[in-house]
Amino acid sequence: MILAQLHSFQRVFPGIRAARLLISSLPQQDFIACEKVMSTSAKPRVFITRRVPECGLALLKAQCEISQWNKDDPIPQSELLSSVKGVDALFCLLTDKIDAEVLDAAGPSLKVVGTLSVGYDHIDTTACVKRGIKVGFTPDVLTNAVAELTVALLLATSRRLKEAMRAVEDGSWGTWKPMWLCGPGLEGSTVGIVGLGRIGLAVARCLKPFAVSRIVYSGSAERPGAKEINAEFVPLDDLLISSDFVIVCAALTPKTKGMFNKDSFKKMKKTAVFINTSRGAVVQQDDLYKALVDGEIGAAGLDVTTPEPLPTDSPLLKLDNCVVLPHIGSATHTSRSAMSELTARNILAALNNQPMPSELKIS
Numbered sequence: 001m002i003l004a005q006l007h008s009f010q011r012v013f014p015g016i017r018a019a020r021l022l023i024s025s026l027p028q029q030d031f032i033a034c035e036k037v038m039s040t041s042a043k044p045r046v047f048i049t050r051r052v053p054e055c056g057l058a059l060l061k062a063q064c065e066i067s068q069w070n071k072d073d074p075i076p077q078s079e080l081l082s083s084v085k086g087v088d089a090l091f092c093l094l095t096d097k098i099d100a101e102v103l104d105a106a107g108p109s110l111k112v113v114g115t116l117s118v119g120y121d122h123i124d125t126t127a128c129v130k131r132g133i134k135v136g137f138t139p140d141v142l143t144n145a146v147a148e149l150t151v152a153l154l155l156a157t158s159r160r161l162k163e164a165m166r167a168v169e170d171g172s173w174g175t176w177k178p179m180w181l182c183g184p185g186l187e188g189s190t191v192g193i194v195g196l197g198r199i200g201l202a203v204a205r206c207l208k209p210f211a212v213s214r215i216v217y218s219g220s221a222e223r224p225g226a227k228e229i230n231a232e233f234v235p236l237d238d239l240l241i242s243s244d245f246v247i248v249c250a251a252l253t254p255k256t257k258g259m260f261n262k263d264s265f266k267k268m269k270k271t272a273v274f275i276n277t278s279r280g281a282v283v284q285q286d287d288l289y290k291a292l293v294d295g296e297i298g299a300a301g302l303d304v305t306t307p308e309p310l311p312t313d314s315p316l317l318k319l320d321n322c323v324v325l326p327h328i329g330s331a332t333h334t335s336r337s338a339m340s341e342l343t344a345r346n347i348l349a350a351l352n353n354q355p356m357p358s359e360l361k362i363s
Contacts, residue, residue, distance in 0.1 A: 044088035044351050045109075049075050049096050052116060056091075056340030063348060064089070081105040088112075089347045094119050095308070100127040112350035114343040118142060118199075119279060121252045125362045135360040136346025138339045140198060145335035147202035149303060149328060150277045154245060157301035157323045158273045159183045184244060184271060184298065186210035192243030193217045194236065195250030195278065196226055203247060204229045216243065219250070240267040245275065252279035260284065265291035271298040277329050280306035289315050292322055303329050 046060055048068040060066055067083060069075040074095050075083070084090060084106040092098055094117035103110060103124070113123060114136040128135050156162065160183045167173040167181070189212055193200045196217040204215050208229065215231040217223070222233045240246065246268060250256045260274070261284040268274070274297055276283055285306060291297050299321040305314075308327055316322050330336060342358060349356040 044111075045086065046089040046091055046347060047083050047087045048091040049080065050093050052091070052343075053337045053340035055337050056116075056342075056344035059341065059344040059348065060091070064351070084110070089114065089351060091116070091343055091347060092123075093117065094122050096122060098123045100124055103127050103131055103133065112136060112347050112356075114347040114350075116339050116343045119252065120360055121279070125360065129362050134350045134356060135362065136343065136350065136356050137358055137360050138342045138346075139358055141338035141342055142330035142335045143198045143202050145332045146199050146277060146329040147206050149325075149331075150199070150203045150247060150249070150275060151206045153277065153301040153303055153323060153325060154186075154247065154273065154275050157275065157299045157321075158185070158245070160299075160320075162323050163320050184273065186212055186245070188213045189244040190214040190216065190242055191245045191247065192239035193231070194239065194246065194248045195219050195256075196223045196231065197249060197251070199277075200247070200249035201225045201229070203249060204231055237267060240264060241269075243272060244269065245273045248274075248276040248278045248282055250278050250282060252281055256282050258282070258284050260288070262287040262290065265296050268297050270295055273298055274300040276301075277303040280304040280308060285316065289319075292316075292319055299323075301325075303327055 043063065043065040046064045046066055048057070048060075048066065051068075051070050051072055057066065067087075069079065069083065077097070080096065080102060082105075084102060086109050087106055088109050088111050090098065090106065090110065090113045092113060092115050094115060098113055098115075110131070110133055112134045113128060115123060116138060118137060118139050120135065120137050123135060125135060160181050164181050186207065187210065191204075191207055191212050191214070193204060193215065194217070196204070196219055200217065201223070204217075207215070215229055216234045216239050217226060217231050218234055218236040218239045226233065234242075248260065259282055260276075265274075265287060274288070280302070283302075283306075288300060292300055301323045302316075303325045304327055305316075305324065310317070310324060316324060330339065346356045346358055350359075
């Protein structure tokens with residue numbers, strides 16, 4: 001009778017918490033019997049830290065009990081700590097700090113953290129390994145979108161579109177002038193890519209039709225894919241000295257953090273255009289500002305900053321030769337939907353003890 005009641009109750013109120021309301025006062029023998037039913041019938045619980053594309057939600061809802069911070073703004077840390085208690089999986093974003101405190105708040109039930117991002121520096125991976133928690137991420141599905149945005153930012157910066165648009169809007173556009181708003185073109189140029197991974201390689205492919213003369217790259221090692229685009233592997237200093245355009249596509253690591261500083265900018269051409277669509281922390285922004293103001297480099301285009309959002313009083317925003325975007329590299333409908341779906345599939349695979357489509361291998 002009690003078990004029948006439990007089954008009926010769980011159909012109306014799915015999940016362990018609701019079932020416990022019914023069985024908390026039962027005799028020990030009946031409590032044990034009910035616990036066995038719960039272990040086989042209760043859906044795993046997943047907490048989602050933001051409003052995300054529906055395709056990922058639909059996959060999770062079919063097999064899991066979902067709770068969600070259903071807003072576009074980040075979840076407050078206190079709310080996150082409260083919401084993750086007892087969950088089996090966490091669906092997060094790169095703006096969420098998933099540290100030991102969050103993992104401890106979730107407790108031993110947490111099996112997997114799935115992040116809707118390629119980057120994972122917001123996750124304490126060491127703490128995850130210690131607790132046996134798997135981590136899923138979303139490489140590949142946003143590669144082309146980020147590459148497109150990188151080229152768009154390069155063109156907007158080098159061809160001085162920020163100044164040109166303002167001239168139209170404020171009425172300073174006068175008669176046609178041969179020397180007005182001229183900028184460097186890609187034809188015949190040398191492009192240096194720092195980090196020729198998936199995105200860096202895709203950027204290089206996008207640039208080929210622009211009649212670029214030479215592509216060079218630097219990183220921890222030579223890349224097999226470089227041959228298809230005739231890219232040359234060179235030391236970073238050589239790249240900085242020779243490149244007309246310097247594009248950063250490197251992951252944020254202890255080695256790359258702050259690697260673009262006053263010394264780096266001094267090595268670059270005074271006409272060089274610097275583009276960063278990787279992570280804001282690879283750049284010392286005060287040094288970048290000074291390099292732009294002092295004419296040590298020609299211009300800069302940023303889709304990532306430190307912090308994010310960049311304060312409206314940031315001196316970078318006052319410069320004509322600096323274009324700043326609000327971290328929209330993967331912002332296409334197709335890419336964001338694919339990221340949501342892959343995050344969900346990573347989580348479901350881990351919960352079902354199956355290989356994850358994109359598991360972060362943590363050494």
